[in-house]
């Protein structure tokens with residue numbers, strides 16, 4: 001199990017008590033605001049990465065964090081910050097979110113997204129959209145402009161269109177490297193873990209102590225048409241409750257749904273008083289027991305950050321008023 005990174009502690013001005021310490025217990029400075037992001041977890045290994053590609057991912061993570069931080073720095077709301085951070089990654093073909101979403105087995109794209117505001121535990125989600133350029137905006141519109149929590153398939157696309165969101169042809173999401181991944185997966189008749197991840201997510205706390213979480217994905221390479229993963233399910237990959245924690249998850253969705261990962265983590269924090277990383281590790285251990293892999297990014301009610309993942313790597317970053325850091329591999333000292 002990969003755990004709370006020292007880099008999070010370092011930028012938060014924390015004193016670490018060990019290489020797997022939980023930063024929230026050693027935090028000394030009250031946090032003004034903070035944002036944690038992920039760009040997917042999976043078999044992300046140095047030997048499969050070129051320096052150029054590594055630099056491109058790091059730059060993309062930084063752009064995403066900066067978009068969210070710009071909101072929070074100005075006294076903006078956590079819900080707008082997580083949306084802004086995810087939006088940047090949706091538009092970046094490096095990630096499996098909007099442009100760059102993986103292909104379904106039948107050569108199309110079906111995208112999922114969810115967003116949650118920790119204040120009233122208000123939430124919005126879309127599943128299996130094919131034409132919304134930015135699924136996170138559709139999820140936000142479901143939350144703000146409808147009395148429902150989730151729309152799916154054609155109804156979700158129609159709702160987004162009626163809200164005036166940018167619509168695209170499904171082929172807009174085509175990218176060469178995702179098509180190659182599809183062909184490879186179909187040929188091998190098995191999923192290659194390196195290709196199945198790349199989901200994006202963000203959690204944040206704003207200057208008023210509000211928490212929020214957002215997650216977007218194209219799902220898993222060569223998924224069956226109509227398959228919906230954990231990403232748009234509130235309580236599976238996405239959850240936020242003020243004073244407790246905010247969670248965004250990435251990984252093999254079927255296992256995250258069965259464990260109810262995001263809500264499990266928040267309940268452990270709320271009911272058992274566990275630090276977020278302890279709770280995250282416990283939920284990920286359940287995922288691993290069932291045979292799944294992936295990771296979570298976390299922020300607790302005081303703004304303490306953390307993450308946990310049981311895959312080889314996870315694209316990730318954190319930013320606050322004191323600085324920022326990004327990391328990719330599991331063996332990074334962070």
Ligand code: ASP
Nearest residue numbers: 197199219229250251253
């Ligand atoms: N959780 C996503 C899904 O199962 C995929 C991922 O996070 O990589 O659809």
